[in-house]
Amino acid sequence: MTTALTPELAARFAETALGHVTREYPNHIMHALGGPDDARTPRELHPLFFGSYDWHSCVHSWWTLFTLARLFPGTLEATRTYALATELFTPEAIAGEIAYFERPAARLYQRPYGWSWLLMQAAELARHETPEGRHLHAMVQPLAEFLAARFKAFLPLADYPVRVGTHFNTAFALRQTLDYADAHDADLARACRDAALRWHASDRDCQAWEPCQDDFLSPALMVAELMRRALPVSEFPGWFDAFLPRIGVGEPATLLTPARISDRSDGKIAHLDGLNLSRGWCWRSIAAALPANHPARAIAMDAAERHLQSALAHVTGDYMGEHWLQTYALLAVRAGQD
Template sequence: MTQSLDAALASRFAATALGHVTREYPNHIMHVLTGPQDARTPRDMHPIFFGSFDWHSCVHGWWTLFTLYRLHPDMAEAPAIRALAAELFTPQNVAGEAAYLARPEARGFERPYGWAWLLMLAAELERHETDEGRRWAQTLRPLAQVFADRFKAFLPLADYPVRTGTHYNTAFTLRLTLDYADAHDADLAALCRAAALRWHGEDRDCQAWEPSQDEFLSPALMEAALMRRVLSPEAFRAWFDAFLPRLGDGRPATLLSPARVSDRTDGKIAHLDGLNLSRGWCWREIVAGLPAEDPRRAVGAAATAVHLDAALPHVTGDYMGEHWLASFALLALLAD
């Protein structure tokens, strides 16, 4: 399979996302009930992001659609994307999403993974230059502000990083959030950079005890991709030399070989396809931060290719993967 986003692949990913962003069931909800009155359906609680099996996957399903629409505005799926966005991305529906978040029990709702993806979605819409794109961006801004404010309240309280390879990984959170904050919120960007340096600035000699059985992020490579974004080129190279000092010798070998996915109908095991895609994304970003003559560029480029070859054919095929994997494929294919 091609390792670039051509028109055919964009159309395939768009058709897949259109098939799940309004698919309400099955649905894994993250919801605290204080009494029987709180037993509600996904669409009642979340008038925009009620599909895609869970709230965060629906958010980044829409990021996928809007990104593909911007890059390939003439694809066959474009009219359907426009029509569905016009129906769902309304001030009333955004207010409904914000009202759910105003519940005291929702303080930790989707923290931090969904927070970061919502800001990533907002950053994507702000790139659109059409009148409709500007309307969508303006409509979403109040919800983006809710999550930016939540990050500003939370990051000063977060003394420690979370290094797991699942939704709670804080390096992934900061890396995505910086796409929004660098362009639209200088105070949040400063908080993200301070947290990254506080958590990871002194990390050395990473042992890379991965993968775990249901990871979709590499704790080691995600941290390196974040630090490449946070540090100057010279500072990143010095940090990376100390973080993975034996990479030139092919170690840790686990970071260079794709994970095996034994059952793609199992939602947790299918996470490993996402791990392979996100490793490809991280390797591309890391390689871009190394000097042209650095031999580790070849190591990273080879690792990128083998991970994407292993995962891209499986982005669609079973709902346990296809309700979210296209987003991670796009992260990898568009990385630089």
């Protein structure tokens, strides 16, 4: 049986995110100091995205809340989300976030992971038909346009992909950014596809040396998910067959086996719950893009469900995972539906 997003599961995810998007501490600041005056608190540095332990987790936790508010309108959680967001998403707060990125020391800040999540957030808000949603989309759009411009300046300089299983993974960033770019920025969409093809069109026989202890993304499956999103529908199965030519017989087995998590209170080890959720997301999306008679389709669906089930119970329970895992759980249970 395939796990679905029920109202009960949605309420659990939303309640979790509402509990930390304005929680300022503990906080992991990735901040370059230009002088003693730059030593400031999270909320002083970021007037909007100061919660959820770090900037990018706060951004994508808001994406989670906005997505759930659209899918389950009229719920208590949706009402709370819109009320809190309307209070916090102001022109002044957005201007403050842009000002942070404009600092000379912030050229690399959140590249590419946080950039792509902010664009995903803007893409989600553009789907909202409520007055609150339209207002919030107008609020966040200047920051989205600012970071889209940064992406367009960066991608022509990026000769090589980054194939790690953490925040610097370029396949993940491009895959997420395409959701925004395809709807709102044709030049950015073109730049993303040009980079995807330049980096990965010739990828063959992936060896999948994973998982690593720090992974929350699968380096192998993120490339496959990017190419599913970037290629024409008719071209993806052929590319996939060359990329993972033995997956129909269960090889490499590591991509089909959920990772073991030895200590969920350890923020890095807890990444592996995210790996299981993001693999579930990728496998579901990939399976849906393969022909019904493809030998890997059933294997991919089975792997997706096993990965999802291994992690879903652990989305909440410890703040080191709780401040971000509900986003990846939502990606997994919603794969292929938007």
